[in-house]
Amino acid sequence: MKIAFLGTGNMGLPMAKNLLETGHELSAWNRTAARAKPLQDAGARLTLASADAVRGAEVIVTMLSNDAATHEALVDSGALDAAARASIVLDMATVSARLATELTRICEKRGLAYVAAPVLGRPEEAAARRLHIIVAGAPEAVSKVGPLLSALGQKVWPAGDVPSRANVMKIQINLMLSVAIQSLAEAAALGEASGVSTGDFVTLASHTLFACPAYQGYGAAMQAAKYEPAGFSARNGYKDVNLALELARDAPAPLALASVVRDALAELIASGGGNKDWGALAEIARRRAAAPRPTR
Amino acid sequence: MKIAFLGTGNMGLPMAKNLLETGHELSAWNRTAARAKPLQDAGARLTLASADAVRGAEVIVTMLSNDAATHEALVDSGALDAAARASIVLDMATVSARLATELTRICEKRGLAYVAAPVLGRPEEAAARRLHIIVAGAPEAVSKVGPLLSALGQKVWPAGDVPSRANVMKIQINLMLSVAIQSLAEAAALGEASGVSTGDFVTLASHTLFACPAYQGYGAAMQAAKYEPAGFSARNGYKDVNLALELARDAPAPLALASVVRDALAELIASGGGNKDWGALAEIARRRAAAPRPTR
């Protein structure tokens, strides 16, 4: 298939590579062009403008860092005006339900289809085609991008006809993940302040009730007090928690746990930790409790 | 070994049975005597007073519902005065670190040893000898009760010489569990208010990042909206979250997530749900968001 790929960052790059390797024809664009270089060597055509990348593409994949970047690359840049009629915008980034709804409408007006397909997984999983992909949109469009999704992930989770539903589900999952991290952070700091080392606590938790990747991975990071380089930065986590809070604001619905995490992330970023992994929430909890550093 | 077993409720009964079956000699006491009946048929000697049960016992196991009941059964009742010198109090209930410290001191004065050994697991796991047991206390005493612990659980987690450390760890784990449940509840209500059914959300969550028993069990309950009979009641959960908050109060340490769960449980209990499973936190989150009942 002829594919345009917009956004070749930490996640987009390995995904685009996988599409190339599967045999698709790829034109790629990234705001910082240099980061797309490896794709050229692998056979992709690079463009300096997103509008140039999409010309003639059957599917336009977007994997950009937030709502603003996505809107800019698709709409303000004129890319959607340059897109071929009947082509499909496949938005795989974590963007707001509100943007998904807006883009669905904009695409419809231009005779395009918008499919939301946000993913669960980090760069390693993207590279290994192990992503979980939540997909929602018009059935024919979803069916057409099926082979692409299969080339990118281990499992596709259909979420119905309304694209924004996929975004809601992705936001729910990330909300839960952020709370799980903050919960590890607070419980560990309470332990440290009460004579239990983070090491002992994490070992127990991650071998009993919380024997799942989320707790094991962040638990290990807290045990080692190692938050750099970031797997997922505090700044990105902040963006995602705010997506959940904006969804709640518009519902309207209370969302008390999310607000607690938001505040802790704001504190982490304000104190200079925006580029650390969001597991560094443990440092904020420790500072608040004046707890000693973990004894390993 | 000659064992006194105080507290034969949902958890204590199957544990006491297992000790009998393993060949130990058992005298048992329960405030509501009738609930200990099945043990008599299995060969235990029942007593009407806790002090009578402990006479001559080498190990006094306590599995009572809270601090007050434990203090009453051991101290106010005169049981510790009746206990044989050098016998061991093995407290397996979820009590406060503060009580563990107080009982350690009281036991020492009387020439007894106090070992804290709180457990992770529900009645089914107790019956199946699948409990995880966190144990802390004087090494000789811990070593002496080793065979008992092996008869009761799948794994023993040593937590050092200071008994209260085991309580802190148990409280940390239950704190995390309570937050996990509330996080499912809030995320599900947000979804319902935004067009995503609890069923779809739970299915996704429990097969991806949250593929561990905690989330799977409570997720399924929320999907079915079934909270009775309670596996673990809101009232018991309230007790445990308050144990965490008391630990934090005394540290002192902030504990923001726990306060959110506390408030939701207070609301659940105030509205008449104290005997429901604490998974019914989902109902509170739904009511707050005026979200529709789950569509399954």
Place this chain on the structure above:
Amino acid sequence: MKIAFLGTGNMGLPMAKNLLETGHELSAWNRTAARAKPLQDAGARLTLASADAVRGAEVIVTMLSNDAATHEALVDSGALDAAARASIVLDMATVSARLATELTRICEKRGLAYVAAPVLGRPEEAAARRLHIIVAGAPEAVSKVGPLLSALGQKVWPAGDVPSRANVMKIQINLMLSVAIQSLAEAAALGEASGVSTGDFVTLASHTLFACPAYQGYGAAMQAAKYEPAGFSARNGYKDVNLALELARDAPAPLALASVVRDALAELIASGGGNKDWGALAEIARRRAAAPRPTR
């Protein structure tokens, strides 16, 4: 002076009247034109488009309900393009600091001045020229609108050269007010649940430490359990608390109390109370505590 007045709702209408009475020449616009009618009788010229109102005006006063309405009336409508060079936009509504910054920039490009002058007070105070007005902007522009502000309020609080600073201060005040109301609500519900009537509590509070208008007014409303008609609706309060949270999000800064109020207002609105006075937060606190209705 020749003044254009955009937005003649609950607040704008009495303010516009006062300007007319002071002798200013007024053209007025309101989205729902009928609501501006009383101004026509008082001598104002009404227009159907905001762009028509601003033509030839020296000062363009805006008093619209939120960011979107303000942006629409000034920018999207073409009003700023129709405005006379060197005229002043005097924004007296409670809008975001972000919008103030954006409008400052947009005005500058067109050779206009933007002055932010949000007000403290309700419709009664607006009618009685008793508003407090926080004003910030370029000194010459602020000085030029001085006579207008004097005609509208009892006191002007200068807040410097940067317009958005006035918005920040207004948002701070409203944040504190929202917390004060929620604090009355929670304390009253706690009392009701513990045997103290809201009446007794409010009487004590409003005659001792909290003898100021905020607590006295909302205390009396809670005592009477009367929240309709709204002096300031839950929906408007929700808007303002969200302005504070957006400011915090962008700072970034934690803002824990605001999140608590946000959640309570979301619950009030979700349960159908969006048009009630935000003092009805007391009903939410009472429902959460399953507290009895106040015994007067």
Place this chain on the structure above:
Amino acid sequence: MKIAFLGTGNMGLPMAKNLLETGHELSAWNRTAARAKPLQDAGARLTLASADAVRGAEVIVTMLSNDAATHEALVDSGALDAAARASIVLDMATVSARLATELTRICEKRGLAYVAAPVLGRPEEAAARRLHIIVAGAPEAVSKVGPLLSALGQKVWPAGDVPSRANVMKIQINLMLSVAIQSLAEAAALGEASGVSTGDFVTLASHTLFACPAYQGYGAAMQAAKYEPAGFSARNGYKDVNLALELARDAPAPLALASVVRDALAELIASGGGNKDWGALAEIARRRAAAPRPTR
């Protein structure tokens, strides 16, 4: 009247002096005896044991720092056993509703009357007989202590026959005060992080909607960033907020704002600020927001 006065600290000392000056006969006890010295010079009889102070007294006033100290001085010390039949215990300290209920019962058994009469005001107001006194208990007993209360405060607020109701009301007021301080702290930090100085903000707030002592006093302290010596220490504030949370726990009732204040006070105390005035909550809010120190 013959009065025993237990607890002559910051508050108790000026109150006891006022009773002496009014012509009452006073025996006084304080844990740290030296602090009662000034009373001896004024004509009081000092005792080394609380039980000695109460012998022969018609009214036993207690003004101790918390529940434990009160229980110790009255019950564990044997003072209530030494008290003359029909004498009245007049508890003016801020203690829990739970303790008031327990002491009411204990006093009844001994033929004594327990009257709860907690006060609003700081040491200066105690010295100036400007306290507000909330009083509850059996009508005859309340009537008998009337002259004493008139000698101590500016106004007496009757709260009914059940002593603990007075404690509930006192706890409600202190809860609101703690929230008001935290609200000033968070709003000021948000301002600092957004370009508005604490000075400008406090000046506006305390001259408009929040023109009452609570906000003016703490606002001025935050403006000056001066929290030592403490008027009311963080540690004492922590005690009071926890009284509110314990009341809520037992109700049960949610109490979200109180939890936010609790966490901030815990952080303040954990970082070494327990003896600072609780207005130092502003420092915690500033640290969390990494906001600059106030520019005055």
